[in-house]
Amino acid sequence: MLSNEEVRAKVLDIIADIALDDDVTAIKDEVALREQLDLDSMDFLDIVMELKKRHKIEVPQEDYTKLASMKSCVEYLAPKFNS
Amino acid sequence: MSGLAAGIRLSMYNQKVLIVEKHTITGGLNSYYARGKRKFDVGLHALTNFVSPNDRGKPFNKLMKQLRIPLADFKLTPQNYSLIQFPDQTLKFTNEIEFLTEEIREKFPSQIDGFINLLNHIKNFNETDLTNETVMAKDVVRNFITDKSLVEMIFCPLLIYGSAWENDMDFSQFVIMFKSIFLEGFGRPEGGVRTIIDLLLKRLGEVGGEIRFKAEVTRLITKEGKISAVELNGGEIIECDNVLSSMGLPETMNVLDRETAYTPRTGALSFTESILITDKKPRDLGVDATIIFYNNRPEYLYQKPQTLFDSESAVVCFPNNFKYDSFKDDYEEGVLRVTNIANYDLWNQELMISKENYKAKKEMVFQQSQSILRACGLQDGYTVGFKDIFTPTTIKRYTGHFGGTVYGSIDKSRNGTTPVQGLYICGTDQGFLGIVGSMLSGISMANLHVLQGSSS
Numbered sequence: 001m002l003s004n005e006e007v008r009a010k011v012l013d014i015i016a017d018i019a020l021d022d023d024v025t026a027i028k029d030e031v032a033l034r035e036q037l038d039l040d041s042m043d044f045l046d047i048v049m050e051l052k053k054r055h056k057i058e059v060p061q062e063d064y065t066k067l068a069s070m071k072s073c074v075e076y077l078a079p080k081f082n083s
Numbered sequence: 084m085s086g087l088a089a090g091i092r093l094s095m096y097n098q099k100v101l102i103v104e105k106h107t108i109t110g111g112l113n114s115y116y117a118r119g120k121r122k123f124d125v126g127l128h129a130l131t132n133f134v135s136p137n138d139r140g141k142p143f144n145k146l147m148k149q150l151r152i153p154l155a156d157f158k159l160t161p162q163n164y165s166l167i168q169f170p171d172q173t174l175k176f177t178n179e180i181e182f183l184t185e186e187i188r189e190k191f192p193s194q195i196d197g198f199i200n201l202l203n204h205i206k207n208f209n210e211t212d213l214t215n216e217t218v219m220a221k222d223v224v225r226n227f228i229t230d231k232s233l234v235e236m237i238f239c240p241l242l243i244y245g246s247a248w249e250n251d252m253d254f255s256q257f258v259i260m261f262k263s264i265f266l267e268g269f270g271r272p273e274g275g276v277r278t279i280i281d282l283l284l285k286r287l288g289e290v291g292g293e294i295r296f297k298a299e300v301t302r303l304i305t306k307e308g309k310i311s312a313v314e315l316n317g318g319e320i321i322e323c324d325n326v327l328s329s330m331g332l333p334e335t336m337n338v339l340d341r342e343t344a345y346t347p348r349t350g351a352l353s354f355t356e357s358i359l360i361t362d363k364k365p366r367d368l369g370v371d372a373t374i375i376f377y378n379n380r381p382e383y384l385y386q387k388p389q390t391l392f393d394s395e396s397a398v399v400c401f402p403n404n405f406k407y408d409s410f411k412d413d414y415e416e417g418v419l420r421v422t423n424i425a426n427y428d429l430w431n432q433e434l435m436i437s438k439e440n441y442k443a444k445k446e447m448v449f450q451q452s453q454s455i456l457r458a459c460g461l462q463d464g465y466t467v468g469f470k471d472i473f474t475p476t477t478i479k480r481y482t483g484h485f486g487g488t489v490y491g492s493i494d495k496s497r498n499g500t501t502p503v504q505g506l507y508i509c510g511t512d513q514g515f516l517g518i519v520g521s522m523l524s525g526i527s528m529a530n531l532h533v534l535q536g537s538s539s
Contacts, residue, residue: 020148021139038139042149045530049096061535 007078008070014050018043029070055081084113084518085510086329087283088525091150094292096534101323102287103298103315110280111329111482111510113518118471123358124275125473125481126489128374128400128420131244131263132519133161133178133270141267143519149526152286158273160405162373165269167236168459169378174236178268191233201227206266210258211515211523213498213531220257221250235383240264240376242385243398243424245516247350247490249386259516269373271405273413279518300330303339303506310505325533327499329510329525331484332492335501343502347494347512351387353475353487355425355445357452360469361417365401368417368462375399375459385424391433391444392425394451399459416468419461421452427475427487434476445472490516499528507532 002010008029016024019037027036034040047067051057057080059067066076087109090102108114113126132143136154147154164182167174172190176183180202188195201224209215221234228234238251241260246252252260272278287294302314303326312322328335332347365371378396385396400420403412434441449472457463475487484491495514499507507528515524 018148040145042145042526042530045535046149049534053096 002078002081004074004078007081008074010055010081011047011070011073011077014047014054015039017050018046027070029074032068033070033073034068051077057081084110084279084283084329085513085521085525085528086111086327087280087287088146088150088522089327089329089509089529090292090294090525091283091287091290092526092529093533094287094290095151098533100292101321102292102294103300103313103321104294104296105299105483106481107296108280109284109294109296110276113276113521114280114481115275115277119469121360121469122275122277123471124277124402127276127279127518128244128398128402128422129162129269129271129405130157130159130279130519131260131267131269131517133159133268135159142263142523143267146519146522146526150283150286150522152282156282157278159270160273160407162269162271163371163404163406165240165374165376166372166459167239167376167378169232169236169239169383170381172232172236176265176268178270180266183265187233191230194228194230194233197227197229198233205258205261208254208258210255210262211527212255213527215255215497218254219251220254223254224257232381235378235381238385239378239383239396240374240398242383243376243396243422245490245520246385247352247488247493247495247511249351250384253495253514256514256516259520263517263519269405271402275402276518300328300338303328303335303503305340305503305506308502308504310503325505325507327507327509327525327528327532329508329521331482331488331510332494332496332501332508332512333485334483335506335508335512337485339503339506345502347492347496349486350488350491350493351486352385352490353387353425353427353430353478354422354489355392355430355448355472355474356420356422357449358471359417359419359421359449359452359456359467361419361465361467363465364403364412364414364417365419365461366404368465370401370459370461371404372459373401373404375401377455377459379458388424388426390426391429392423392448392451394423394455396424397452397455398422399455417465419452419456421455423448423451425475425487427479430475430487431479441474441476445474448472448474499532 022037048059090100094100134141134143164177299316304312402418478487491511496508497514509525509528513524
């Protein structure tokens, strides 16, 4: 069973690899990732693809909006990591 | 190049990828070849969309981020400056749009407000939205610029560096070209086009993608309206779920195993190019511009000429003249490239008559290129140590593009779809232009049709 903190760390690992030039240590969980990092829709697709590749987690297209902020990522992904 | 980019993206996410390449070198329209000890770039005069590695959010940076190729590996050098040279006026531009804006303020004072408004319109336009409708660009631009001659001058580089249509282009494509050439600008990777190809091939290998050379697709096999396999020259059949084709739209439909009502048209435009290797470098012969868009008529005729080639307009590229540190370029000799719009049918007729005849006509292109170089300010007094001239029939032979087109069909498939499920178009005929556009095309089509499809 992964804690929310551990889920957050795994998501952060992925984001760090995609937003290569950004400082990901200062991400505010409540604020949309797009407002803090240099990410566009192509990069969000990469987050989805990396979740599938690294953790076998599927995010259907209609749920992409759930990845908007770190907080919503953890809320949405924690049950998927733990199922 | 679009195929390589697509192949990398798909391999990154565990798709089984096979790239089949007709030739022994990849790159298609942008490739290279060797004659003697010299290596020549084909296609690429300059890389558009110039960015420095810390220029975040620009298209080229974004693309390399998607492919996970560090931008610094390209070792890009910006252009010195380029000229749009018309009979009565010359405009100079650099990679800083402010420079061109000032040129227009000085030379076309009545047009400056319109030009600034046009710039704002372009900056706010989303040219890569796949649902954009086709609108002719000159109609849009004339709302901002009323001086006919300035409209022609602005269109000249954008048309010849990317339009499959004669004399005009779709506004989305105009914006792609405008941003990539005037707002971002020209650069050259160290080593030229082969550096780009090598980096893409290396990345493809790292992510486990496979590539086969001298493997030409001779048939696309369908089953119940869906793609099921490709057949290669030699008869081998490879089964697959999806095909992304960078062959061109008419060329792709031509190898389909069944007739469809969908018959994309072949474009009218092709080119000749003379490459001159000289003992002196252009800088020593009075020219330090990187590219000169030369036009000797009041109007710029970007159309199929009624002669073998149009000697009244040309693009002249001086690869020695990028802004290298202390002007030290990676060529030992001077390299002069002169590109003219040409007529494929007439060249093909010459070739049919005889090889000698064709060669003699190529010599004419070479002679004319020297006059054009003179008109562009190059002093005499150099010796041509080596020359190579390619024609529309050369392009046809090496790229397989019908009519020797470089910018493909006048029908584009903006969302990449075809009447066949699982068969998608990437590259020029998807509609994103230039080297950066072609890579963007490959990535977008791979994302849209294969990766997003598989993740939902």
